[in-house]
Amino acid sequence: MLQAKSINAGYGPAQVLFDFDFSVAEREKVAIIGPNGSGKSTLLKTLMGLTTLYSGVVEFEGEDISRLEPFERARMGLAYLPQVGSTFDNLTIKENLRMAGYTLHKDEREERIGEVLDIFPILKSYVNERVKVLSGGMRQMLATGIALMRRPKIMLFDEPTANLAPNLAEEVMNKILEIEEQFGITMVFVEQNAAMVLGCCDTAYLLVNGRLSYTGSAQELLDNPRFGQIFLGVETI
Template identity: 35%
Template sequence: MLELRGVTSRYGPVTALDNVDLVAEEGRVTSVLGANGAGKTTLLRTVSGLHRADSGTIRFDGQDITKLSPDRMARAGLAHVPEGRGVITELTVRENLRLGALGRSTHREAVSLDEVVDLFPILGERSHALAHTLSGGERQMLVIARALLATPKMLLLDEPSLGLAPRISAQIFGVIRLLVEEHGLSVLLVEQNARSALSIADLGVVLGLGKVVACDSAEVLSGDENLRHAYLGY
């Protein structure tokens, strides 16, 4: 579904991605792992059009999207949830959710508000609360739910567990897996918590200083002790 070939992205003289090849298959969770500064966030920003690749090709669902703008990427079926839980704090939970449907992709059957509330019941309970009153975990649920209302074919998630309590992180990872298994969504997940990411992933890609240093099934990567110690921190 998503294919990167020879993708290089730079910030001035700094090469953040160096000739990256990556394939994320349809209906699967592909986890991108690595230490801080490995290029994980730049990878998602480059795929979603927020940062333009300097060279290489990005194809999504058979279409060359290398030079598309972020809004056209969204219409093509990509939904990017960046790190930071960017909710509009002056709006209510319900109003934030309704914004997600404005750029809705037409490639899949529309996702309803009731469906995302079923996934995250707390959002239904707090639908009239202002977003600034939400906890960190609730904000993370809100931004994921808002992205789902755009009816994407692939969800790009950047560090969804960052700063969250283990119980909330486990809940969010569980929903991600559910979205793949029961709703047919494809997910490209960037995550610092390698153990949790690999527990729900089908495929893992490890970045080191902007290069792909390993790519294999999540099971194989989890069992590679040398790789875990060198790049994954556990």
């Protein structure tokens, strides 16, 4: 569904990703993990067209999208949920969802808002509250709901559970997996909490210093007794 072939990418002259290969099949759940600064966010941003791609190709559903603008990729069905800042904090929950669906006909927009609120019932009681008063968990749920308004084919999450208490992190993750089931959306996760994300994904990508250090079964990586050393790049498989 989404593929990157030997990409070299970064920010202006600062290269971050080196000869990186990445691919996600439809409905495959993929975990991208690695130490701080290893290039996980840069990988998602590169798939979305938000970095400098020096060489290599990004394909979506067989089409070369390497030169497309982020909004064009969004239109094709890619949704990117950044680490921070995907909500309008001075607007209410309802206004945020309306903004997300502004290109839709009013009836369809209201129907989808209703669906989002059914998935996240907790947001219902705060629908007219400004986002800035919400907890981190509720903001993440709203950010997911905003992306869902456009019915994407694939969602790229950058640390959806960052800064959440463990029970809340699990709740957010379970909700996202429910959405995967209900809407058939392919999910890619960058996560700090490697154990949690490997436990619910099919495939893992481990990045160390901008290079691919492991890809394969998420469960096998989790079960590897040398996981700690492999994760830090001290040992390889």
